[in-house]
Amino acid sequence: MDTQHPDLHPLFAAHIDTLKQRGDAALARAGFDHLVIPAGVLRYQFLDDRDYPFFVNPHFKHWLPVTKAPGSWIVYTPGQRPKLIFLQPADYWHVVPDSPAGYWVEHFDIVIIREAADALAELPKHVARCAIIGEDNAALGHFVPNNPQALIDSLHYRRMAKTDYELAMMRVASKIGARAHRAAEAAFHAGQSEYAIHMAYLQAARQTENELPYSNIIALNEHGAILHYHDLRHAPPSHVHSFLIDAGASFHGYASDITRTHAASDAGEFQALIDSVDAAQQRLCAGVRAGQDYAALHLAAHRELAAVLKEHGLIRMSAESAVESGTSTVFFPHGLGHPIGLQVHDVAGFAADDNGATIERPQGHPYLRMTRPIELGAVVTIEPGIYFIDMLLAQLRETRHAKDIAWDRVDSFRKYGGIRIEDDVACTSGAPENLTRDAFALVGTS
Template sequence: MSTTTYAQHLAQLQTQLESALARTGFDALLIASGIEKYAFLDDRPYLFQPNPHFKHWLPLTQHPNSWLLLRPGHQPRVVYYQPDDYWHVPPSAPTGEWVQHVELIVISRAEDAAAHLQVPGRLAIIGEADAALESVVPNNPQDLIHLLHYQRAFKTAYELEQMRAASRRAAPAHLAARDAFLAGGSEAEIHRAYLIAAGHTDRDLPYGNIVALNEHCAVLHYQYQDTQRPAQSRSFLIDAGAQVNGYASDITRTWSAGGAGSAEFDALLAAMESAQLALVDEVRAGVDYRDIHLSTHRRIAAILQDQGLVRMSVEAQLAERVTSIFFPHGIGHLLGLQVHDAGGFMADETGAVSPKPEGHPYLRLTRPLAAGMVVTIEPGLYFIPTLLRQLRASASASSVDWAKVERLSRFGGIRIEDDVVCRAEGPAENLTRDAFASLS
């Protein structure tokens, strides 16, 4: 962590916060890190997920029952929970660059935090209801949260450092997963290879890895990992990231095993790779992200036509929504403290919604791009049985080469995803491709 960029990051957050408090009539902001939650009728905890507003200020991701007090003209006050616990490993003593920039109070009992959060004035308190203390109850004022979420789309230099590091952590893990696939590994074995190379456990991941072989590549959010090796490994899709100081990377790659019968899939994969790079080049300041999504459908239509899958013009495919059968999700989303970062639909700081294009319900970002935004670009082309049945029942069915669709369905589908920083001028910074390039 760079001391300079972290200090600048805090200073920028403080300036933004003071403006937001003044505009919304609050005197101070309290942020709960959150609490550990337990399964219903059980004593087994879920993985702890910190309040993203908390880790926006502090690189602390495994610290339940901690609090942050923010006031104009004051250093951030961190109430740091460190229990005397022999059942579990408690948080270590506070260390790191962040310590010198805050007023630090260490407590050993969660309820002791309340005494350090009592300040005069009107308080905004951001957190889940179950984080409440006797005298400190989250009120989550939406006008203030809208201001904070809108600004969070624009990353500071410190945040970009963490996200570059998260990409560099994920890239070698993706290559380890590819090698495990080519060696004939099961989904579970590939997943384990990824974790080892990333230096992560499952609890460290920013989201659950999607590790899919063959037909499973057609399931957009495939959630299982078969322990049995398939009789034949034809294709492999992995959607997996890494996390550094609370910031995520989100990378997807699709691989072919090659060999007999894969020529058609390999040609489709090469076409998607070219389209994905062209879409990354559309990430420019001032571009409406919705236009990139619509451009993706035009490119998918051209691929379907060029590869002989659909005998229809690009315009006809778009009019009949044929491309939505093969590409049913959005082109991407904001990325940062959360994998699907907040503020993607905001037209302005008031929380007004910028609508999705008609007929495209799954797009997660509808804002114009601006310098400092980090977005994903993740076109896909899939052979999803339930959607293909809809196409067979439509007027466009006669224009589809169903024999080729059937052959390619054995490979499931393709998705390629990069994390991209919009710059003030010129082409975007591709965090993902840079991270892979650094390994060569």
């Protein structure tokens, strides 16, 4: 199969068959006859008529590549074709959604409605037999989202394994993100501000801020030590040392999530540290195999990064001691990554099974977002990092391990903020598929 230009018709047909099978099993377990999924409706700001950006129900966009259809519904009844109740209002104030078209429409019975309330006539007659999955404000008459937990647990657990169609969507999202990363990197080397780099990214991605899967992190210098930095300063710093960008893209409802760290041309020592983190990151990506305990891979990341700290003279203790003492968490305080797909931090990362049981995080690692074993078809992010965070370093100075830190070396790296390198990696029956590295290879050198 051509992974870059696949025929979406058979891929989507197989995808819908998979969703039907999962829906059948989930409905039978929860004791319902119909799966009803509202796309969602607009939310409005308090005491105003301004609406917030619309973000579609992820369960809705799982069934079809439509993300801008508030007031629409999907109804699936086992043994029947799914129905799309599509709101296309008569409206001259706003953009009206285009009529459904494309590779997916043949798999749905489509009903066009002009008023949101008209959906009631097309929904199942017995609401008590419906599992209605959505936000509370999506209620329409007596059709109020009930979100049965047994059904949610079943659907979310199985969502980890991506269909071939979903992987095709994520490859495109990765390519868009890689292209935009290249534009942001060029803007950084041209001496642009964080705001200007952000705008270069949006232009290259051809997506607005609200179309991206998450808010861009565009961090120059010490701002790279703020894990979720969103300030976007309009003026460039007087001297640029480093650039950390964590930014993704969306395609047909699916996300990419990519992080890269770049050094200024005169930051040779920092570039060497980036190279070591990159090499460690690639070894961890190679561990994305079916059956691999993701929490164990996270702990392996701490060992890898502690070895990097030792190699670059930032710590005097052994790598093993740095992990055992918790010192490695000062420099790497977040989790290795997370599931990704319909949502950038996708669901069921802690699920032990489809009954709602969960797997706890390892002690001392409260920010890890996934603990379940990796399975065939899963896509996970691998994003190790090394940071120089003033607050955490100050706390480390007060411990008995302070004597084992090369503080002069650490202090010399504070101006760079930190390093994070993140790829989206799919688990296959063979070697892992690195969606991110493949995308960079298509758009230019990595």
